[in-house]
Amino acid sequence: MRNIYLFWLVCALTFSNAVWAQKGDKIKYKADRLTNARDGRVRFKKLLHNVVFTQESTTVYCDSAYFYSRSNEMEAFGRVRIVDDSVTITSKKLIYKGDEGMALLREDVVYRKGRKVLYTDILDYNLVTEVGEFKEHGKLVDERNTLTSTYGVYHSKSSQAFFYKKVLLVAPDFNLKADTLEYSSISKVAVTKGPTYIEKKDGTTVDADGGKFRTAQDQTIFDEGTIETKNYTVTGDEIFIDDKKKIYTAKGNVVMTSKKDDIYILGDKAVYEKNKGISTVYGRPLMKRVMRQDTFFMASDTLVSIEHVDKDKERILAFHNILMYKLNMQGKCDSVAYFLSDSTIHMYNDPVIWNKNSQMVSDSIDLFFEEDILKIMTLRRNAFLISIDTLGQHNQIKGRKMTGNFNEFGDIQDMDINGNGESHYFVLKGDSLMIGMNKIFCSAMTLRFKNNIMNNISFYTQPEAKFIPPHELEEDQMFLDEFDWRADERPELYEVATYYHPGDKVTKKDNLEKRARELVEDHPEAVKKVKQELKKRDKNEVLKQLNEAQPHLPKER
Template structure:
């Protein structure tokens, strides 16, 4: 009798085994192909068959194996136990300790020690749901999907064998031989090995680089990526890079940035900005353009610089056996009041940085402003070189020449060296300017204020001596060398060479053009007024005297008479008790 029941139960296996699954609502039956024993127990398994020993089912193109099972023909389903194995075609294999399979919905639920294999991809978890109708597997308990390159863990995931696409959620952790990736949500393709970043994600290269992003993609095989939404790349060497879009080549450590680039170096206290740029971490070279700006925040008063294009470079070389730049540039005739060196006891090799700015350089700091055609800075000697008729401003003083070198010390200006048609102009009011010009000049700064100017070679000066705050005349001198000392932003005294010539005139007895030296011009409109103003483009003020006088006087005519009445005490003949040939407040 038991043998007859077994034959009757297994008889459906004689039906065609290749019958396709229907997805249009028509149900395909599960076929029992093999079992060593079949029995019934209405108390244990109502309406079910008890199958034991090398059990095998077929449903469509899938074969399902187990040690024992409860088969429910009326509901077209079964429960299987121990050594579960599902084979679908020649690409999908599932394993577990327990299985519940519904032939109507084509849903397989596997539990305990679950493993799914698809080509080179392996999925492991405690409970897995495999929807054969949609050909998708998913788990809601912690699980892992691994391929030949990466292993991804998460609390939830779904895997599509057809497309090889996996979607991970909740505590996603990707492990690669070179890095780890953590995210709340991550999409990953096991063929292309591309991870799609769709939420807060962190990628860590131990001891090298950390990437933070909320949107983008990362090719885990080539380690190329596109990062969006102001992603951040942080290097162990204390450089951080962010921008709207970053194209990052990790093997080359090269990044291109489009939109709101921000490269910050916390070691050197600098920031490089622009709407397009790149940075190479291996070489330390970077570039920014399109609203490019460099910021030096070594000092509490940051320095802001703009140019059409900015380049930064990092080098490693033996330090040159040269004295400190400040000392090296002092003429023998000069009095050196501050001989602190910029660097001492340097190691056998040093890292140093350079900054190069091309075209339309504009610089702003509260105590210093400047413009130039181009600029170069080298951290080894802390010299900022400004080229092609730069203009420097500090308080009410303006310094110009063919080229200028600014010597920095501890993030602040120590002195500036101006060569070629050098001139210092100090504004007294809207009409009168103290002026010193020569072949070259040195301007010294103390506590962020100009306190001394040394002018060499064919020196000419125009000074307005004062008495109780009132201008008493104009003094013009010729000399080969002159030192001017300032106090409270005014001329305190001057030291000239013995062979000097000088004449003082009453203000109303000198032609207006004689008030200005040959190199004089006052570039008020070019001067950056704040850090935003460095992006303003202005035409250069011409140096021709007639044009300059006209430009200076254009908006000052209304004040001219008031200035004369209030400040000129000399009268027409200068008879105010002062000798016109003597230099008030000046010493030879």
């Protein structure tokens, strides 16, 4: 909010004493017709047609008037017009009490000073206290701005203006609504009280409980406010706006809610740079993405959300000490790029992914989600997968690139290895007897999983294999170079989302029940079987029924 937006309001309400003259100055008058009249013991002059009053530099025109010489008062009626220098005031009625220094204007009052205009039906000004006030709705207008309120007061001595009830300021760049607006032309500080709402031309909005505007610096502070940006609704204990730099800051219990996706970002501080379309969140921020089966959590030192006219370039970046948690997948790395348009997550700088009994590392990892379910994982360069079998032994695969495919429940199904493939795979008889280890070199191979445990391997392109029976197997032969089982780094839910406690889980069943309730509300018959399955707590059947039911549901109109 710029200084001019509020300064002109004060100018419009500055009723200088010159306009109304000084207390005790005698009033001079003339008219086409002048008669004496009496109301009881009170004598007065009755003036008709082309009535003119003068007092010092002020001239009052009207159609008719009563003048009380003893009390130095007058009442003017019909096309009242007051002129003094650059000020012109018109109304249908004026009561002026010269000795008391009170001017009371009534009905269709219009106060003009240059290009600034005040419209109201009741306007009073006290020359003694130098306080002016309009009642029963007032509207102040200049060539750029309009302010309306039910009641307004201006204190000339302290240079303070107060506007009460249904305050609306319409300016070229924004609209402001408030219950109360106070402004000091000395400190250049404006204060709103009660619910305050600002809507900017660029679409940014602020919803708060009162605020402080430093108009000289174009800075505003709100308590417990909400900012609406292009992609997010941002709330915080304190909102700071710098209109010159176009920077918006939220502090304390910050929550950013995506308008497009089920994404929430929590942190201690958020800074929105409007000109760049960048929101940065500090204070160990947490991103939550509500998915179909569960919730994806990601914590980091810093989170950055980037807006773009090209939706394919809109993304969320995370930096340093990143921890990720999903019910059937956990991860860590030092930087992340999350592209919202295709739900792809790119992990960089020592990325690690854990999926049930498996661990995957590489130079970079890409995760592709489809309908909120992890479908494809790509490990690029120096890929290394470790999977623990039923005996606790470490099956190991490494290669240049790995691509994993996941089923509709987010469980890994298979993994393709391309380039420089090398494998140490323990052969079991049943689930409890190890009969040897296969050591294989092959440029292309496919791993298949059952219940997230490696089940078998297929080899292509001239594999070189060596089978080592248990009695010949030395410990140093069991591990590939660069083997590093990092289970102690695997994050728990409470370590990622710190408001949880050890042992807490966001279960699939919780999300399935939520999804089923939504379907039941819209299509109770179509999901009757799903609801029955929920009661049995059979998660696989529930998902199956959900997927089967959805294609047959009535389409939304």
